[in-house]
Amino acid sequence: MFDSLRARLWLSYALVVFTALSVVAIFIVIYLVQNPLVYRQSFDKLRKTQAAILQKERIQQILAEDSRIHQFAKDQAVRILYYSNQNDLLFDTQMGTAPAIPFPGKRLVRRTIPFVRDSNGTVWLYSGEKLADGSYLMVATQRPRVSILNIFADDILPSILWGGLAGLVLSMVAAFAISGSVANPLQRIVSSTRDLPNVEVNLFTPEGPQEVRSLTRAFNSMVRRVQNSQKSQRDFVANVSHELRTPLTSIQGFSQAILDGTATSHSELRQAAQVIHSESTRMYRLVLDLLDLAKLDGGIADLTMVPVDMSDLLRAAREKFLPQAKTAGVEILLDVPPGLPGILADGERIAQVFTNLIDNAVKFTPPRGKISVRAVPSADSLIVMVADTGKGISEEIQSRIFDRFYQADSARGGGEGHGTGLGLSIAKEIVLAHGGRITVRSQPKKGTCFEVALPLRQNSRDSSTART
Numbered sequence: 210m211f212d213s214l215r216a217r218l219w220l221s222y223a224l225v226v227f228t229a230l231s232v233v234a235i236f237i238v239i240y241l242v243q244n245p246l247v248y249r250q251s252f253d254k255l256r257k258t259q260a261a262i263l264q265k266e267r268i269q270q271i272l273a274e275d276s277r278i279h280q281f282a283k284d285q286a287v288r289i290l291y292y293s294n295q296n297d298l299l300f301d302t303q304m305g306t307a308p309a310i311p312f313p314g315k316r317l318v319r320r321t322i323p324f325v326r327d328s329n330g331t332v333w334l335y336s337g338e339k340l341a342d343g344s345y346l347m348v349a350t351q352r353p354r355v356s357i358l359n360i361f362a363d364d365i366l367p368s369i370l371w372g373g374l375a376g377l378v379l380s381m382v383a384a385f386a387i388s389g390s391v392a393n394p395l396q397r398i399v400s401s402t403r404d405l406p407n408v409e410v411n412l413f414t415p416e417g418p419q420e421v422r423s424l425t426r427a428f429n430s431m432v433r434r435v436q437n438s439q440k441s442q443r444d445f446v447a448n449v450s451h452e453l454r455t456p457l458t459s460i461q462g463f464s465q466a467i468l469d470g471t472a473t474s475h476s477e478l479r480q481a482a483q484v485i486h487s488e489s490t491r492m493y494r495l496v497l498d499l500l501d502l503a504k505l506d507g508g509i510a511d512l513t514m515v516p517v518d519m520s521d522l523l524r525a526a527r528e529k530f531l532p533q534a535k536t537a538g539v540e541i542l543l544d545v546p547p548g549l550p551g552i553l554a555d556g557e558r559i560a561q562v563f564t565n566l567i568d569n570a571v572k573f574t575p576p577r578g579k580i581s582v583r584a585v586p587s588a589d590s591l592i593v594m595v596a597d598t599g600k601g602i603s604e605e606i607q608s609r610i611f612d613r614f615y616q617a618d619s620a621r622g623g624g625e626g627h628g629t630g631l632g633l634s635i636a637k638e639i640v641l642a643h644g645g646r647i648t649v650r651s652q653p654k655k656g657t658c659f660e661v662a663l664p665l666r667q668n669s670r671d672s673s674t675a676r677t
Contacts, residue, residue: 222384230373252322255336258285259348287350294343456488498631505638512555520549526563538576544583558639565632570597596658602651611637
């Protein structure tokens with residue numbers, strides 16, 4: 210019954226309210242037991258009787274009139290006592306018929322409900338007043354016998370029961386609403402979690418307490434990541450299927466032509482063999498790229514971290530593409546300041562990053578265009594920029610440029626090369642594996658600039674340790 214969060218919250222609120230009401234009731238009962246209403250009524254009566262006596266001009270003369278004072282005490286159901294200024298008992302309306310009451314001392318004139326015990330231990334409530342000559346007048350009555358049941362029945366039980374019941378009902382209604390504000394959002398999250406990842410789940414508006422709102426925002430973030438991951442997986446499968454279907458179809462077709470004898474001449478056989486070799490090479494490169502990307506994704510890539518001289522690495526990358534750039538009519542400029550700080554990295558992997566970036570720049574830069582490779586040290590990283598003067602990339606495509614299998618040929622026009630669409634994805638994962646970042650800035654018709662920031666040697670050592 211109390212397995213659900215809402216029921217437990219509701220029960221917790223109920224216990225808290227019940228405990229609070231019980232504590233209040235206990236304190237009230239303790240107060241009434243120590244100072245019940247009937248005691249206060251008796252004490253008020255004693256004070257009034259005492260005031261009536263004090264109105265007389267000569268107390269001693271009134272007290273001397275035994276018949277009158279005894280009748281007055283009997284009518285009022287009180288005991289009247291008179292003490293000298295030496296605290297000696299001079300007069301008692303019940304002298305000889307009731308145990309003597311000793312002089313209570315300083316307690317005589319206190320303002321709470323005072324009591325004193327006679328020689329037999331009987332408790333008397335009293336009210337006393339010190340007179341002008343130093344004597345004392347005291348009016349007393351036996352303490353009424355009051356049981357706890359009477360206190361509850363007469364004084365407080367109805368109030369406690371009705372007030373407590375009303376408070377409990379109102380608090381239960383409030384507790385039900387409060388527990389619902391916590392439990393309902395959680396229940397919706399639980400229901401949606403069961404539907405993931407088979408059903409498209411809508412995001413929730415954060416509501417309820419701060420912790421529940423934080424959980425809801427975290428859940429929404431998780432849903433976005435799961436949905437993006439599912440979309441990436443679907444795109445990945447579709448792209449892989451597409452990338453493999455074309456070479457497999459070509460290989461199957463030309464191999465079938467050889468087997469069927471359709472290709473008989475030397476040139477036809479050579480063309481079929483060339484196509485089969487080209488497409489199988491492309492498939493091999495695709496598989497290697499996929500394996501490489503999977504290792505980088507999983508953080509299990511074998512990175513050999515050594516000090517790397519970025520000046521030599523960038524210079525070698527430029528020289529590698531000089532023949533290709535010359536054929537395309539493109540100029541590659543290198544701007545590396547002297548004394549460039551080194552980094553701790555896997556040299557081959559970092560070279561792969563800039564090889565990919567320069568290769569793309571050469572492919573997508575029109576003739577008479579320029580490509581600049583520039584290195585700039587900063588406080589905690591080394592920034593390398595590879596910029597071209599091509600047609601640029603639109604803002605919509607920039608958000609997808611690092612997606613797997615995404616190819617921006619239509620957006621960047623120019624080159625005829627056809628890659629696997631994994632180069633920039635691999636480059637990004639390599640940079641991330643080194644604790645760096647890679648970004649792209651581009652404007653249509655104004656060119657594109659890829660910026661790679663790699664931690665300097667003391668920083669890259671820490672970041673690389675976690676990714677190797």
